[in-house]
Amino acid sequence: MVSKMSDSSNSDLHEEPESFVIEKQAQRRIFKIIVIGDSNVGKTCLTYRFCSSKFPDKTEATIGVDFRERTVNVEGEQIKLQLWDTAGQERFRKSMVQHYYRNVHAIVFVYDVTKMSSFENMPGWIGECDQHNLNRDIPRILVGNKCDEKDKIAVNTNLAQKFADSYNMPLFETSAKDDEKANHVDAIFMTLAHKLKNAKPMMPPYLTNHSRNFNTVQLGDSLQKRGLERARAEERNDSCSC
Template sequence: MLCLKKNSLLSVTGIKTLHLLLFSFTIQLWDTAGQERFRKSMVQHYYRNVHAVVFVYDMTNIASFHSLPSWIEECKQHLLASDIPRILVGNKCDLRSAIQVPTDLAQKFADTHSMPLFETSAKNPNDNDHVEAIFMTLAHKLKSHKPLMLSQPPDHDEIHIKPEPKPITSCWC
């Protein structure tokens, strides 16, 4: 998930500043994997001030790919509009003999959910050239997405006070 503010409850994996025409974007990448045991108590913190989402799956693990619909649904449940910038990334493309998620399957999924697809490797320098393209695509999407501030639920519980209804009298005098 990408956010413009730091949240101390989550691990910030990386911070990158991109320059695009007259715009400058500082992007924080949060890795929420491994936080499952804290999900119920922290889930709202994941989604506060989120401006874009990068869904990353392991190309060598079909289960990680099959979990994508539940992540998309969770984003919808937490008030992230379906039109916020989203990108699908298949990681570990360098492990060609172990790949379980073929590109055509991932592309079909990306098309269905209106997301660009990138396949990359964090380890192999020959395959990580897409990393820069991922963030430049994200910057272009953020630039064209208005407004950047999504409507979020208030940080406090709302209390609605309604006036008491006037009692109905049965006197017709």
């Protein structure tokens, strides 16, 4: 399902594709934000909450890519945010992965605070972005979702914050389901919108190695795990009673 705000059009725009980075009539810039993480961490619910201001009545596993967009006002400028939510399961992602990582302006990494494995897989998702040539200067945010399930929380804030700090990312803990935390969801994407407003236009990354097989990305590379290991080590040191 696509949540799309209507934009007026005229004959000057008739022959131009909808995905044009600049809409001539309103001089509106469009930014592509990808939402990444394991299956069932709530990626679709987060994008739906932001674009529709409510929790979806029914959710199913994403097959391929879900696409939504919302136009926001940032310091007097109308900016359109395109949110790309991909399937977390590898078998659904293979055919879409190259298109998904093309012309990205910002990244939202999502884990489930009640499921430690989804947090432990974060270095792998970061590594996949690196392997698809997404520059570390691209704005990134780490999001712990489902924090309304307080009795089931497995990933504490201290551990998540240390991991986020190791990658120079802000951390947001929220719940797409809880109406009282809806402002937190808005804050995630509005934080990116403010960062992107001052960003220079990005050119599509030119991949010189066309023979590279992007369908065999090795998640969990030892280099990418260092941030998680460092966060765990710091947490152990903080809790030491000696």
